[in-house]
Amino acid sequence: MAEAADDRTEAASQKHLQDAREEGDVPIARELPILAALAAGIGAIAAQSPGDPAKLSAWLSAALRNAGSSGDAGWRLDAQAVPWVVLPVGAVAIAAGAGAVLLQTGFLFRVEALQPDITRLSPLKGLKRLFGIETLGIAGKAIAKLGVLAGAFWLAMVGVIPLLAVAPFWQPGQLYRQVARSSLMLILLLLGAQAAIAAADILVVRLRYARRMRQSRHELREEQKATDGNPQIRQKLRQIARSRARRRMMAAVPKATVVVTNPTHYAVALAYERGGRGAPRVTAKGADEIAARIRELAREHRVPLVANPPLAQALYRIDIDTEIPSEHFKAVAEVIAYVWRLRSRVGRL
Numbered sequence: 001m002a003e004a005a006d007d008r009t010e011a012a013s014q015k016h017l018q019d020a021r022e023e024g025d026v027p028i029a030r031e032l033p034i035l036a037a038l039a040a041g042i043g044a045i046a047a048q049s050p051g052d053p054a055k056l057s058a059w060l061s062a063a064l065r066n067a068g069s070s071g072d073a074g075w076r077l078d079a080q081a082v083p084w085v086v087l088p089v090g091a092v093a094i095a096a097g098a099g100a101v102l103l104q105t106g107f108l109f110r111v112e113a114l115q116p117d118i119t120r121l122s123p124l125k126g127l128k129r130l131f132g133i134e135t136l137g138i139a140g141k142a143i144a145k146l147g148v149l150a151g152a153f154w155l156a157m158v159g160v161i162p163l164l165a166v167a168p169f170w171q172p173g174q175l176y177r178q179v180a181r182s183s184l185m186l187i188l189l190l191l192g193a194q195a196a197i198a199a200a201d202i203l204v205v206r207l208r209y210a211r212r213m214r215q216s217r218h219e220l221r222e223e224q225k226a227t228d229g230n231p232q233i234r235q236k237l238r239q240i241a242r243s244r245a246r247r248r249m250m251a252a253v254p255k256a257t258v259v260v261t262n263p264t265h266y267a268v269a270l271a272y273e274r275g276g277r278g279a280p281r282v283t284a285k286g287a288d289e290i291a292a293r294i295r296e297l298a299r300e301h302r303v304p305l306v307a308n309p310p311l312a313q314a315l316y317r318i319d320i321d322t323e324i325p326s327e328h329f330k331a332v333a334e335v336i337a338y339v340w341r342l343r344s345r346v347g348r349l
Contacts, residue, residue: 010220012213020213024106027209031145031201033097036195040096042187044089069191071234143196152193156186247289249320252283253294254301258339260315263307267291268315269298270324279323280332285316304339 160182256269269284286294298305311331318324324332
């Protein structure tokens, strides 16, 4: 009796996972691209920032000079400079996020996913998604994530808040070093928090995907049948193949040079042309009933039968339409020579 279709307790087969992948169904942790984009963006900002207090002072001075320009010239200069700072950072962050998605999918790209799906515009389905359990799970994850990031931010600011009271009395170099140190600590804590969130997200997503991809035993059996074919059909095909091979083999017996027998259990038909370049070939072989049929055909077509049990057992191990190996040349040559002598005597009579 087949199991219920929803009784999915077995791990998904490789074929089932491959079929899902071809349809674009792969596990994707959304937090990993955010981590990659955040890290790449911070790296791009760090690469463009001034490297020492002197460069920072020069950069601030230039900004102040632009701010004091007549009319809106200062604003124009700042507006022209902003894209050269923002665009590279945005491009690097987007590329890193996209790369993280492609790595998770194994560089899977489906054009069909970019095509519009009208069914997604259904108001009813939209309401179900809005008030569904999945939406509540997403909201809960967002709240937990916000709490983790807020905790990381608080840890970074705990050591900075007491320094704000004395910050106005610092020298530029000291101020620069303290800001750089505090900023680095904040960045590291935020990246660490996001990395922990991404790791947890990857684990949850993969566990949920594995659970969703589970199959029932009935589905696995049906899939195996579809992959390998119905066992009854395979057995029937094997029987047909054996029957055809046997008919071809029996058709070769009348043309054989000699049939070596056990004398009752085995029978091996050999073919060899006088003056031929190759070695004698095994054209038919069989045991018990098949051997009896080979002997019967040999008698009907006057093919010589030679009883040689050791040689018959050795030749039986050789595949059909295969030349005999060199270790049997002498024994087979003696048998064939005997057959030729026998035929010459019969011809003289």
